[in-house]
Amino acid sequence: MTLDNKLLHALYRDMRRIRSLEERVSELFVRSESAGSMLHLSIGEEGVAGIVRAMDTQDSFTTHHRGHGIFVARGAEPARMLAEIAGKADGYCRGKGGSMHIADMGLGHLGANAIVGGGIAHAVGAALAYKRKKQPRVSVAFFGDGAMQQGILYESMNLAALWSLPVVFVCINNQYGMGTRIDRATANIAFDERARAFGLDGAIVDGTDVELVHETAERMIGNARNGKPGFLSITCYRFYGHARMDKSPYRDAEEEAAGRARDPLGKARARLIERGAKAAELDALDAEVAAEMDAALEAAVKSALPPVDTMFEDVFGPDQQKPTPLRARLNAMLSEATR
Amino acid sequence: MTLDNKLLHALYRDMRRIRSLEERVSELFVRSESAGSMLHLSIGEEGVAGIVRAMDTQDSFTTHHRGHGIFVARGAEPARMLAEIAGKADGYCRGKGGSMHIADMGLGHLGANAIVGGGIAHAVGAALAYKRKKQPRVSVAFFGDGAMQQGILYESMNLAALWSLPVVFVCINNQYGMGTRIDRATANIAFDERARAFGLDGAIVDGTDVELVHETAERMIGNARNGKPGFLSITCYRFYGHARMDKSPYRDAEEEAAGRARDPLGKARARLIERGAKAAELDALDAEVAAEMDAALEAAVKSALPPVDTMFEDVFGPDQQKPTPLRARLNAMLSEATR
């Protein structure tokens, strides 16, 4: 395989793993094994793999509530992800955070966030730390188009440009914030203009062309490493509803059909075949990924729920005073023994 | 007098009244008659008069903490302003708000605000009301360059552009936010680019040229009235310290001298004389204004302090349940009479 075939092949694999994982997340819900229904699938946004592969291992990132795909591309263990989404003890966060709060310091995942725009400034702060410690690291803030209307994004861009921080702001523009199409949320969707107005590099690329995404991200992450922060928006389409319960009644079938036709995975596959890859070999890859994800799903389902008393752990650091459980308070007040 | 001489003459008078009032605010403090020392003088920013004269009587506005000048230009009664700044009963807010919270619904002053950026969205909301009620009114949000780094400004601009609201955002760029010169607060001071990126008209003009300010403001307010909101930044210089206690040690004498040379009032006076006005007649005007402001100052000093019990009024609307004073609570608990 030529070098860029190798790359595209790797990216295809990443994207397939994302979609395959998200399908299992959906299944987890259908089997009522998920912790709640606030599950946001990144199907249609697999192009993020191009950005993640452009990051170095020591780089870090924060994500929004729709961050499963990004973390899968980064190398997450599907079983631990699904266990967390199921609220199990084996999950990345011991079942305390769930789908919207997956994090893993080992892989530089500074955390998914359930507050739109909530994690953006954290990446800026991480970049500040890298600069201060003279580490050649970059932090990437991933967020959706909805966060483009949150003020903290502009405060963060301004700080990044003012301080020349190694940070890249990545907007995953899937055209929707819940039921609101982007053109109903803003008068000017040329988001790159905003970034430039704040002194950043800015670019908008087709998020379904994972090679283009990768190439642009490599340039921007490289510039960021040299103190020139940037903003990248990748244009894609949210294939399904906002969360597991949403059937998207606010958009029509034609639009959805057209949107789903803009498929990063399909496009990559077609390209690989054009470049001589065999359909059979790709099918084999898909099957292998499916088997991996099926195993992860079963492992998550089998994983135990956390003991209820663990809820009092992790509020404060180790060896710090813990919160007093309510029953202990009532005992101190009402029990003849302790009163 | 030719028409534009008439206009410039009127603007000169407005600007003289602003400066003259601010000098009395300073005197109020020196005589320790002011309520506190958080007094922000708009000397050097008198060019705002050009914007205020471009507003119609039914238009409204909000200001930042440095709003005295704007309100004077709008036709405020100096005695009531100074009384408020002194925390007196005759003040615009009965001595409850003070310098940073002067408001007057009669003149469309929706309020000064002590939170940087705090009043900007209020103007957007007023504009929303005018549009909904089909009233041909415009609301103007005045704020300082420091507010250009507050996220709520961009959320507000986005709403205004998205909904085509009759609002104009006015940045009084006096180069400083307390001790921070604007180039230490942002990487790109071309603020008009930000406005355009959010879908607004944007302009930056020399704030010391009051005629230019007026002409630009007239155009923008006119466009806003027709549903095309805008952003106008007027460039000027903060002649004195941030508040009454600040001696500006963070900037050098040369810079200050150069900044104070950029005097909107002096420039207007020179222009009037060029155009044939007599120095004597302008001196007479100045003296008349000085006398007016001296009288206002004495009136404010003579005005009574509000009775302490008025502090329990105005928390909620008339005929609504009032807060219970602490002494009444203690009485209910401890007095044999009521217990």
Added chain:
Amino acid sequence: MSETTYREALRQALIDAMNADPDIVVLGEEVGLYGGAYGVTRGLIDQFGPERILDTPISEAAIVGAAVGAAMSGLRPVAELMYVDFVGIVMDQLANQAAKIRYMFGGQIGVPMVLRSQGGTGRSAAAQHSQSLEAWMAHIPGLRVAMPATVNDAYHLLRHALTLPDPVVFLEHKGLYVQKGTMDPAKPDAPWGKAVVRRGGTDLTIVTYSKMVLESLAAAEQLAAQGVSAEVIDLRTLNPLDDETIAASVRRTHRAMVVTEAHLTGGFSAELSARIQESCFDHLEEPVARVAGEDIPIPVSPPLERGSVPNAQLIAETGLWLARRTPPAWAAQ
């Protein structure tokens, strides 16, 4: 008079209020086309049009700020904050602006607006989508705070809030939307600001609000079976707060328990406990007990989430103990 749900009662209140007052507008994220994240505004955009039902971008600070300005300019906005957990983004506009404008401006003008939001646990929505933050708002002079527990209150408290001259924070509970009950548009359970005794009792007074009213009533049922007669008071509004009804009850029962879903420390349960001992000190047989949420962020895992907030059983166990019948299994020996 009709059987309906808490959600529908809220929806009907908005419809009736908007028909009665043309100055009412609704603005917030997903309130229009989507019909509201929890369906409260479903269909309103078809009925009242996009000029009165405004879908907004995800800009909470500007949404509330714009509502404040609109309220000062002749409209009566109902701003919807999708989750009360997001109030941290708007506390400046709420507590420094909406709440203080009338006062700072010497009474010249008020800010007649309603901020609707919802809170509470029950959906495994995790730490940033499950909180009960009423204590923040109830601490700020100038804000009214309503927290309906019943279908009829959902209707009447919202209708009344939409007639007040001041800002009202109207907090719903995500676990109550599907709750069924009777709504009588002609007859509120009580006037605004008055608490309602949802169940009479003689041995113990339980003071609560919002969803914990249901848990407390279920607990009172269990207590009755064990010979303890518990009175359950639903506050309905935290501001105004009906001290009289609480004091009158505790002076009869001589025992008081306060129940909230919110974290115990610094929660409104503390204010209620403090006021009860202030007004009823000579009448109390036992200290005022607080049964409240644990002092921990809300965990996502269902058993942990459930364990972090009070339920009928815990309330009943505590009540039985407070009434000096059997101590619970978890009592220290």
Added chain:
Amino acid sequence: MSETTYREALRQALIDAMNADPDIVVLGEEVGLYGGAYGVTRGLIDQFGPERILDTPISEAAIVGAAVGAAMSGLRPVAELMYVDFVGIVMDQLANQAAKIRYMFGGQIGVPMVLRSQGGTGRSAAAQHSQSLEAWMAHIPGLRVAMPATVNDAYHLLRHALTLPDPVVFLEHKGLYVQKGTMDPAKPDAPWGKAVVRRGGTDLTIVTYSKMVLESLAAAEQLAAQGVSAEVIDLRTLNPLDDETIAASVRRTHRAMVVTEAHLTGGFSAELSARIQESCFDHLEEPVARVAGEDIPIPVSPPLERGSVPNAQLIAETGLWLARRTPPAWAAQ
């Protein structure tokens, strides 16, 4: 050991901490060139340079958000919020992010940062620059809250806060900066989390913190002159909260008063009152009295501003009454 001011003690704590820990950085508005709105960071930029003392734009949400991210990445940021009144802009970053990250992420990482701010009345700074909002922070699990009253505590509590693995909200009082006192860098008044009895007494316990400690001590002096021996407890930190010291005292004096500058309703005074009656019910001769700020926004006019918060005279009058000596002139007849 030296005589200095509260402001200088805070400044010295920052200097000593920064010399001891190279990962500490200070960021905020005017903390560098200007030296801090209240002078606490004066000269630090010359000593530590602009890499460690960062002047920021007026972007509170991003400042705190960046501090959170930096704290997760190896730094120990001290973010300064010029007035606690602005916390409404950063409550999301503080309460939903900084406070919950360790928990939501299952203990993987903490957020070792300090948010310094100042509050309180005394400068005619009006409703948006004079508040005491500690109740908001003290209600949130995951946040520590320190409120020093003395010069030595200003130094030691800040030093200790800068060694903790969790976010600490460090609240100063604008009226204390010029306060003089003795600072002994070698000797804290007590360990972190322990309250200090500032004055011993036998008839009455006054529980308070921050500037109200001074007013309470002055009141205790007046009370002594009238034969009432008041014990004054300075909490120093609201989280951790030292219940033991409070309970031990009240069990001796049988009378308790809680004093705060913050508004009474929903203030931390409620939590203290509730806990005292929970732990000392059988020992109380009188209900726990709260002397707190009025439930009104802070007015700018000096006499009104003064009248809106407690002072030594009001505390003494209430203490005298609570001790069942003479009722005050304003007592209902």
